[in-house]
Amino acid sequence: METLDLIIGAVVLVGLLTAGLAVGLVRRGRDTARRTLGRRPGQDAGGSGDDGHLPGVGDDAEVPRDSATRTIDTLPAPDLELPEEPAEPTGPARERPEPVAGRLVRLRERLARSNTALGRGLLALLSRDTIDEATWEEVEDTLLLADLGVGPATELVDRLRLRVRTLGERDPQRVRALLREELLAVVDPSMDRTLNTSRPADSPGHPAVVMVVGVNGTGKTTTVGKLARVLVAENKDVVLGAADTFRAAAADQLATWGERVGVPTVRSDREGADPASVAFEAVKVGTESEADVVLVDTAGRLQNKAGLMDELGKVKRVIERTTPVSEVLLVLDATTGQNGLKQAAVFSQVVDVTGIVLTKLDGTAKGGIVVAVQRELGVPVKLVGLGEGPDDLAPFDAEAFVDAILA
Numbered sequence: 001m002e003t004l005d006l007i008i009g010a011v012v013l014v015g016l017l018t019a020g021l022a023v024g025l026v027r028r029g030r031d032t033a034r035r036t037l038g039r040r041p042g043q044d045a046g047g048s049g050d051d052g053h054l055p056g057v058g059d060d061a062e063v064p065r066d067s068a069t070r071t072i073d074t075l076p077a078p079d080l081e082l083p084e085e086p087a088e089p090t091g092p093a094r095e096r097p098e099p100v101a102g103r104l105v106r107l108r109e110r111l112a113r114s115n116t117a118l119g120r121g122l123l124a125l126l127s128r129d130t131i132d133e134a135t136w137e138e139v140e141d142t143l144l145l146a147d148l149g150v151g152p153a154t155e156l157v158d159r160l161r162l163r164v165r166t167l168g169e170r171d172p173q174r175v176r177a178l179l180r181e182e183l184l185a186v187v188d189p190s191m192d193r194t195l196n197t198s199r200p201a202d203s204p205g206h207p208a209v210v211m212v213v214g215v216n217g218t219g220k221t222t223t224v225g226k227l228a229r230v231l232v233a234e235n236k237d238v239v240l241g242a243a244d245t246f247r248a249a250a251a252d253q254l255a256t257w258g259e260r261v262g263v264p265t266v267r268s269d270r271e272g273a274d275p276a277s278v279a280f281e282a283v284k285v286g287t288e289s290e291a292d293v294v295l296v297d298t299a300g301r302l303q304n305k306a307g308l309m310d311e312l313g314k315v316k317r318v319i320e321r322t323t324p325v326s327e328v329l330l331v332l333d334a335t336t337g338q339n340g341l342k343q344a345a346v347f348s349q350v351v352d353v354t355g356i357v358l359t360k361l362d363g364t365a366k367g368g369i370v371v372a373v374q375r376e377l378g379v380p381v382k383l384v385g386l387g388e389g390p391d392d393l394a395p396f397d398a399e400a401f402v403d404a405i406l407a
């Protein structure tokens with residue numbers, strides 16, 4: 001009997017050992033398969049310096065079983081895609097954005113190549129032997145052609161004429177200096193152009209939220225991408241929200257901008273998903289990850305579609321359930337002149353625009369739109385787009401701008 005018990009015990013033990021070994025082998029096989037699937041093309045089994053057990057940077061890593069359990073209220077809405085953690089770039093090496101200081105100098109270089117540049121036209125007129133009434137009219141026309149707007153153009157000519165006459169000034173260098181002063185006055189150096197990207201003091205624990213709005217094709221998505229780089233260059237942690245859900249490609253475009261500098265993007269893969277819920281989720285992710293700034297890209301809205309404009313208002317209200325919106329930046333294409341101004345007015349009725357981003361300033365010799373749009377909205381131009389390059393976005397500075405015009 002005892003012998004029989006011993007034999008049964010031994011058989012059970014061997015059985016258990018065999019089963020354990022089999023489970024171990026299957027697990028190990030699955031892990032190996034996962035690592036292989038997760039590997040990007042070009043990475044061999046021993047590559048990326050891994051020891052054969054850890055995934056390489058950017059590979060899918062299985063969530064450890066002992067990682068914190070997420071409660072229901074931290075789960076994303078079903079159609080949203082949260083950024084993978086960590087936000088390491090998966091493509092080429094992470095780019096280092098160029099420093100921001102002095103970028104506006106590029107405008108001077110670009111305008112210098114233009115034959116129709118505003119400053120050159122004005123200086124040619126003012127260096128004539130006689131500056132008579134006809135000349136002043138030509139000065140005014142030149143300013144109007146440069147999209148300065150009637151009010152500021154008349155103002156500038158009246159003041160300049162008075163000073164040139166009163167001082168009896170004929171020296172070209174002095175006339176140039178007077179012109180500079182008057183141009184600067186209409187561009188208005190006293191406006192506060194600071195971009196508010198500091199965490200809000202009145203909403204502790206939340207990131208600054210910047211909403212970017214504007215009509216299709218003005219350069220919104222590109223601006224969000226460039227702005228993310230500016231902030232990364234300032235060592236800020238950024239999260240992007242792809243609330244342009246009209247076009248899935250817009251989210252792809254935004255995510256690509258982010259990946260280049262290691263910034264995560266919250267997005268929905270479903271075209272037409274609720275933009276407000278994407279924006280809300282982006283702010284939530286930004287808060288949970290203790291980001292400094294959340295940049296929310298919105299769909300290009302045609303200003304005559306009242307329903308769509310209402311939706312934009314909703315995006316803002318939904319964000320504000322969590323935390324105040326620090327900046328609403330309206331992106332305008334500098335090459336569209338008066339049309340851009342009409343768009344600007346409609347947008348400012350729906351959301352309180354706090355700053356203008358004037359894109360494609362490299363594509364026009366008409367810098368006057370800066371003045372016109374500020375007058376129209378009473379809101380400062382804070383950033384300007386100077387090209388299609390990733391770092392072609394410059395903080396606007398009135399003096400540097402006028403100097404670029406007069407270069």
Ligand SMILES: Nc1nc2c(ncn2[C@@H]2O[C@H](COP(=O)(O)OP(=O)(O)OP(=O)(O)O)[C@@H](O)[C@H]2O)c(=O)[nH]1
Nearest residue numbers: 216217218219220221222300359360385386387388
């Ligand atoms: N030359 C120049 N091109 C720019 C500038 N900013 C943006 N662009 C170009 O303008 C085009 C439109 O830019 P997007 O960022 O896609 O415009 P969007 O407003 O987001 O458009 P939707 O996504 O359709 O709403 C792209 O080809 C950009 O490269 C700029 O400052 N200068």
